[in-house]
Amino acid sequence: MVSSTFSQVNLNDYKYVIVPNKFDFLKEKNQYQLNALAQFLFRKYGFNALMEGDGYPEDMVLNRCLTLKSDVIKDSGLFKTKLTVELKDCNDRVVYTSEIGESREKEYAKAYNEALREAFKSLETLNYEYQPKKTNVVAVQAVETKAEVSKEIATLKEEIASLKREKQAEVKETKVAVVPVKTVKSEESNVKESVSGGVLYAQVIENGFQLVDSTPKVIYRILKTGLENTFLVENKQAIVYKKGNLWVLEYYANSALKMEELNIKF
Structure with missing residues (x-):
């Protein structure tokens, strides 16, 4: 052999x-x-x-x-x-x-x-x-290190994704619910003018603006919503929104929808 x-x-x-x-x-x-x-x-x-x-x-x-x-x-x-x-x-x-x-x-x-x-x-x-x-030991250690790094990256990505989900949940919970406003068949010329024609000046406050007259006296405090150029009126079941070139105060009084023009300077 x-x-x-x-x-x-x-x-x-x-x-x-x-x-x-x-x-x-x-x-x-x-x-x-x-x-x-x-x-x-x-x-x-x-x-x-x-x-x-x-x-x-x-x-x-x-x-x-x-x-x-x-x-x-x-x-x-x-x-x-x-x-x-x-x-x-x-x-x-x-x-x-x-x-x-x-x-x-x-x-x-x-x-x-x-x-x-x-x-x-x-x-x-x-x-x-x-x-x-x-x-060979160095090569094996490199493979193990690569695996550990990949695991850490995957864990970090999951943590980031989890934080994003939590943030989205918080935003969803705190987001102000805006009640759809009933559309009134009227043009800008039909908006009732009731605010004595005076100018209201917008001053920045937390989460919105306060509207003051020339005295100056605070007439309204309006709070930001999720809609552009639409605000909730503080302590009043009303909204302020922009319609064309006008600012409109809209609210219900005795089950009737009221609309008033506001002359706001931002």
């Missing part, structure tokens, strides 16, 4: 082994369950073996040189089935070749199974155990 093995230390530098879905000497994927058997045997001897196409760990995706690619090679023989296990690094360089596993069984399924198990016995003597290089 011929074997070609490299330093065991080299194998310990690798964290993963990929098992192909199909070996070249077979016609179908996982024929005779040989690929699944290879994955099982790698794991039996301490390797983290993954089937080709399965979900790969993030550190493996970021650093493909953490991984060995495995293959099973069939040697020609008249009366024996001969198989060897081969491992290649990320640069397609062979880093390990097992001893030849043999079988005299005539039935393919039994012969391949027995020969592969014999070939894998040489891996048992390696006492494989992953020992990360310093560069």
Whole structure:
């Protein structure tokens, strides 16, 4: 039997082994369950073996040189089935070749199974155990740090979204409800003038304005609403709004809608 093995230390530098879905000497994927058997045997001897196409760990995706690619090679023989296990690094360089596993069984399924198990016995003597290089440790730490940062960002985004929802809820609760005003079929010329024609001067107060005459005496205090140029009159069931170029005071008196023109200077 011929074997070609490299330093065991080299194998310990690798964290993963990929098992192909199909070996070249077979016609179908996982024929005779040989690929699944290879994955099982790698794991039996301490390797983290993954089937080709399965979900790969993030550190493996970021650093493909953490991984060995495995293959099973069939040697020609008249009366024996001969198989060897081969491992290649990320640069397609062979880093390990097992001893030849043999079988005299005539039935393919039994012969391949027995020969592969014999070939894998040489891996048992390696006492494989992953020992990360310093560069690999740095790569893994970078992946972990990236994951932690992503988690912190996601948490921060959720906190911001939660604060926005709370703020919107507060605004909704404190928003002044404006009762729709019944439309009165009248033009600007029909608005009743009842404020002795005097000018009211708007002075800024919290949440609105106070309207004072020339005395100065406070006539009305008007409060802002969610509508443009529309105000609630403090301590009075009335509103002040702009209609065209006029300011109108609108209220109900004895179930009748009243409208008065106001001459407001802002």
